[in-house]
Amino acid sequence: MxxxxxxxxxxxxxxxxxxxxxxxxxxxxxxxxxxxxxxxxxxxxNSEVIHAGLYYPPGSLKASLCLEGRERLYAWCARQHIAHRRLGKLLVAVDEEELPALQRLAENARACGVDDLQPLDAAQLRQREPALRGVAALHSPSTGIFDSxxxxxxxxxxxxxxxxxxxxxxxxxxxxxxxxxxxxxxxxxxxxxxxxxxxxxxxxxxxxxxxxxxxxxxxxxxRQHLCQGRYFSYSGRSPFSQLIYPLPAANTAGLGIHATLDLAGQLRFGPDVHYLNELDYQVDASLREPFAAAIARYYPGIDPARLQPAYSGVRPKLSGAGEPAxxxxxxxxxxxxxxxxxxxxxxxxxxxxxxxxxxxxxxxxx
The missing domain is CATH 3.50.50.60 (FAD/NAD(P)-binding domain)
Structure with a gap:
């Protein structure tokens, strides 16, 4: 043997x-x-995002290992000549009602050891991303993208x-x-x-x-739960120069349908959250309308016709629908x-x- x-x-x-x-x-x-x-x-x-470590409960494995892993991953990519960019991302409050949630996210990030978030007001936000709707944002300079x-x-x-x-x-x-x-x-x-x-x-x-x-x-x-996250690509030139994340809705399993860029500058939106009974990677074109509605909250100029089904991933979650992460x-x-x-x-x-x-x-x- x-x-x-x-x-x-x-x-x-x-x-x-x-x-x-x-x-x-x-x-x-x-x-x-x-x-x-x-x-x-x-x-x-996946989104090929190098996460900064903002969202996770302080003291959790996700929080500590994301922070440590982020720096190890950037260093590995530099040593091994893996294409990557510290592109940064904006976490956006689209209206006044979301400002307390934005503040709580900033406090959570600090408790996790993330100390480089930069607050932006509406004017600063418009200057950075004119196509974006929002009353305030947090800029995360440690977020990046890479060739996974x-x-x-x-x-x-x-x-x-x-x-x-x-x-x-x-x-x-x-x-x-x-x-x-x-x-x-x-x-x-x-x-x-x-x-x-x-x-x-x-x-x-x-x-x-x-x-x-x-x-x-x-x-x-x-016990494990399969959770699908679907993505749509956006044809043509991207209106954004960095990643755009809405604030996560309360009591949901994901971070909201956000905007990410790949290393070639191609814009895509996703993922959503869809629990499955068995492994499935299909992306139904009928999702275009609900995707466009979610995106329009922070990008009112979206053209739904430019959204095309792209791909999906499946997360091996230990929390079911409606349960805390x-x-x-x-x-x-x-x-x-x-x-x-x-x-x-x-x-x-x-x-x-x-x-x-x-x-x-x-x-x-x-």
Whole structure:
């Protein structure tokens, strides 16, 4: 039976960041991925935003790991020559009634350690973004955009230079502890396989809870909810020079349908929040009207005809519809009592921004 020192299950941003952090010439490291490509789901279906860390409850994993991960990610992109820009974003109060919420957001950001937000009044806002409607805003200079696909490739290349190996079309279905580590079974290209691993990182994204349920001796697996976020592109020249975020509606799971730019300057709007019973990436053109209505609150000059269905992503949430947002869960041997196993659950936004910081946390746990 094949044996490795470290098995990483899942080749999304989190699994690859863990591989880049932990692979070494003295530790055999194997990465297995069920799909045909790395980062096939959430890691490649997102806004490609480097988040500043404004929204999350102070003291939460999301807050601390986003802040740490943001700086690690900017530094990684600079060292690895990954295209990125500290573009900045505006968080906009469209009317007077939203000013208290804007103030609460500023206070929350400060409590999380974000100390560079710049308040803007209506005149300053019009000067920066003439097409934008709003009575006040906060400017976040630490928010940026980057090439997430190049980032994933750079993580894999770094891990492979340290001796890690990647096998695609390979899904782990069962984990069983034994005295020297873990027995792992599953399917590779449709054929059964078994191997032994001294340590295992379950970074399987959507599949992480199911694999945890099939792990002998493990309890306390959280319930997962699939939540789709759909995007529309906007044809023609963008009216904005930076990212535009409305204030999140109270008691909602997302940040509102916001405006983001890619590195080529293409404008897109999204994501919305749509809970699913099963994985689905379809974007229905009939959503154009509700998208346009939401966008028109802060961009009254929108031309709905320029909105085109683009793509969608699906978040692996640990909170259901109408429930307060749940934190990341990094389940370590100290939590479940099983040596050499780390499970990662509910790594939604800002998981991409936080990926290198999450990898540090996993490395410390092992």
């Amino acid at each position: 094949h044996q490795v020192d470290l098995l990483i299950i899942g080749a999304g941003a989190i699994g690859l960041a863990c591989a880049a952090r932990l692979a070494s010439p003295t530790r055999s490291c194997l990465i297995i991925e069920a799909q045909a490509l790395i980062g096939s789901h959430a890691s490649s279906r 696909h190049a980032y994933l490739q750079s993580l894999l290349a770094h891990a492979e230079r340290q001796g890690a190996q990647l096998i695609l079309h390979t899904r782990a279905t069962h984990l069983e502890p034994y005295a020297g580590g873990w027995r792992v079974s599953g399917l590779s290209a449709g054929e059964p396989f078994q191997l032994r691993a001294g340590q295992v990182i379950n970074a399987a994204g959507f599949a992480a809870p199911a694999l945890a349920q099939a792990t002998q001796g493990l309890t306390g697996v959280p 749940a934190d990341f869960v990094i389940q370590t041997p100290g939590d479940h009592g099983l040596p050499g196993l780390v499970n990662l659950f509910g790594i939604e936004s800002p998981g991409l921004t936080a990926s290198l910081a999450i990898a540090e946390r996993v490395a410390a746990a092992l």
